[in-house]
Amino acid sequence: MPYFFTLYFWLLMLSKTPFGNIDRSNRLLKEAESAYVQKNYIVALVKYRYLYHALHLKEKHIQLNLAHCYFANKDTAQAKKHYLPFAEDKSTPIRAIACQQLGLLAFRQHQYESALSYFKQALQAAPSNDTIRYNYELAKRLERVAKKTEPGKTKETEKTPEDMPPPPLQTPEELAQDSEKENKAQEKDQEAKAIQERLKRINLSQQKAEMILEALKNNEIQYIQQRKHTSQSNQEKMYPDW
Known part of the structure; x- marks a missing residue:
């Protein structure tokens, strides 16, 4: 715990440091990505927080990756706070990612009804995603079990949803490609x-x-x-x- 608060204090100090140039932000972005890939999630969180809050970089991929960092550090409240704005995003790939992660967060807290709702939204956005479908079916079963189980006699289960590890980082190129694919699919549907x-x-x-x-x-x-x-x-x- 003291280690975490030391890092948090360092984060607050960083937020007051006037870097603010493009080269610096690009370097910090690469450092954040590298730390995340190396599973150094605390350092990744510190750097993404600085990019988002101090440098005011509000691009979607930075916001999503900040949410992923909170998820990786098991900060449920902050992760949920940063995923929620994307739960109704116009882009179906982004909406699928956000709802999938919100479903996992609800699942961690044994809130199966809420998890089921989020997984359903994710599945509507990405109907061919087998992982989301598996998580949706699992949440559906456990929600039924929870309703039948008497209060105070919660039945534990060994089954857990897939992709509980931190999700992969989002890049602007991937989000742009997903958006382009979605637009083409929508055009075909309209035709x-x-x-x-x-x-x-x-x-x-x-x-x-x-x-x-x-x-x-x-x-x-x-x-x-x-x-x-x-x-x-x-x-x-x-x-x-x-």
């Missing part, structure tokens, strides 16, 4: 919906539309083959038969 609406207006089922497209495709292939055959015949006629 598909628009096509479905047009088909409904002309009273044409998807199956019939596919049959028509296939027929048009076959006709186009036949047309190209005929053109090719005609062209070859014309070339042959240009030369006499000897």
Whole structure:
């Protein structure tokens, strides 16, 4: 404990130091990332706190990584505080990360109903994520058990959700790529919906539309083959038969 308060005092002193230049912030960011990767979570927390609070760097990846540092140091209250703003983020990958972590925090405190709710939101944001699905199903089972168990007779379980270790750091490049993928997926969904609406207006089922497209495709292939055959015949006629 004294060690933690010594570091915390050092953090407060750092917050009053006027660095404030780009080179310094970039170096601190690299140091924070390196400390986190090396599992030196206290040092990573100190540096991310300085970047966020003293240098006022509010980029999403810094805020998320600060939350990850609190999670790694098992500071549930601060981790929850910094994950919560992302639970309703427009980006589904970010929303999935935040809700997954909030679910794990609730799970740590045996708040299975709350954990189930967060895992459900995470699963809606990332339906193909098997880890989130596993955690959701586990929280669902334990929530049912908790409701059936008499007060004062809590039944312990050896099963724990996956990814309880600190999550990997978020980089601006990864968040940008996730956002780009999401936008492309949304565009495809909108195009598909628009096509479905047009088909409904002309009273044409998807199956019939596919049959028509296939027929048009076959006709186009036949047309190209005929053109090719005609062209070859014309070339042959240009030369006499000897």
